[in-house]
Amino acid sequence: MRLVLLGAPGAGKGTQAKKLIEKHSIPQISTGDILRKAVADGTPLGKEAKVIMDSGGLVSDKIVLGLVQERLKQDDCKKGYILDGFPRNTAQAEALDKILSGMGAPLTVALSVDVDKDVLMKRLTGRRTCKSCQQMYNIYFSAPKKEGVCDKCGGALFQRDDDKEETIKKRLDVYDTQTAPLFDYYGKKGILKSVKGTGSIDDIFNEVCKILGS
Numbered sequence: 697m698r699l700v701l702l703g704a705p706g707a708g709k710g711t712q713a714k715k716l717i718e719k720h721s722i723p724q725i726s727t728g729d730i731l732r733k734a735v736a737d738g739t740p741l742g743k744e745a746k747v748i749m750d751s752g753g754l755v756s757d758k759i760v761l762g763l764v765q766e767r768l769k770q771d772d773c774k775k776g777y778i779l780d781g782f783p784r785n786t787a788q789a790e791a792l793d794k795i796l797s798g799m800g801a802p803l804t805v806a807l808s809v810d811v812d813k814d815v816l817m818k819r820l821t822g823r824r825t826c827k828s829c830q831q832m833y834n835i836y837f838s839a840p841k842k843e844g845v846c847d848k849c850g851g852a853l854f855q856r857d858d859d860k861e862e863t864i865k866k867r868l869d870v871y872d873t874q875t876a877p878l879f880d881y882y883g884k885k886g887i888l889k890s891v892k893g894t895g896s897i898d899d900i901f902n903e904v905c906k907i908l909g910s
């Protein structure tokens with residue numbers, strides 16, 4: 697399965713991707729995670745990316761495409777993969793198609809995870825992550841027992857810079873203008889499927905498996 701996950705920030709693509717990779721033993725390629733790692737490692741690319749990520753904009757296509765192309769060449773992608781957060785615009789989607797046709801292995805499906813805007817806002821502004829073990833919480837939907845403290849390890853919880861309200865508005869705007877046209881793009885190619893991204897994680901996952909026939 698060579699899958700692209702589409703959906704607004706906060707739609708739960710990453711959560712579903714994690715369940716799919718467990719089930720299918722294929723890697724999740726999240727450009728957001730790769731970029732956050734570069735930021736945490738303090739690489740030159742990370743430093744360049746951080747400013748843009750904190751503002752809610754998109755990192756340049758050239759940087760992101762370079763990262764994805766390198767990742768797709770690795771052996772663990774031979775059986776398939778899940779692209780999460782990439783492509784983010786039509787230029788990236790076209791470039792991806794070119795790379796994959798060069799590899800003789802085009803995408804099999806683009807799956808969109810659909811969630812209303814008001815729910816997205818709560819999911820994103822409420823998100824907190826543990827500094828020590830990376831466990832995620834949401835102050836609206838899955839709050840820790842004690843405010844600001846991780847239930848699992850007692851670590852301090854923090855809010856990602858790009859989860860602050862102003863940045864989120866910008867990220868959702870960027871999604872509407874740049875990423876939403878991809879529904880049309882993949883629809884025309886006949887590989888677009890969609891799932892409702894609200895309800896329990898397991899129920900959504902069952903739906904995802906039905907839709908993917910897996």
Ligand code: AMP
Nearest residue numbers: 705727728749753754755760781782784
């Ligand atoms: P995400 O975790 O996927 O929401 O990504 C977090 C941030 O990383 C985004 O707001 C962008 O600034 C940047 N980013 C992630 N993926 C891409 C991409 N495919 N193209 C450009 N920027 C990206």
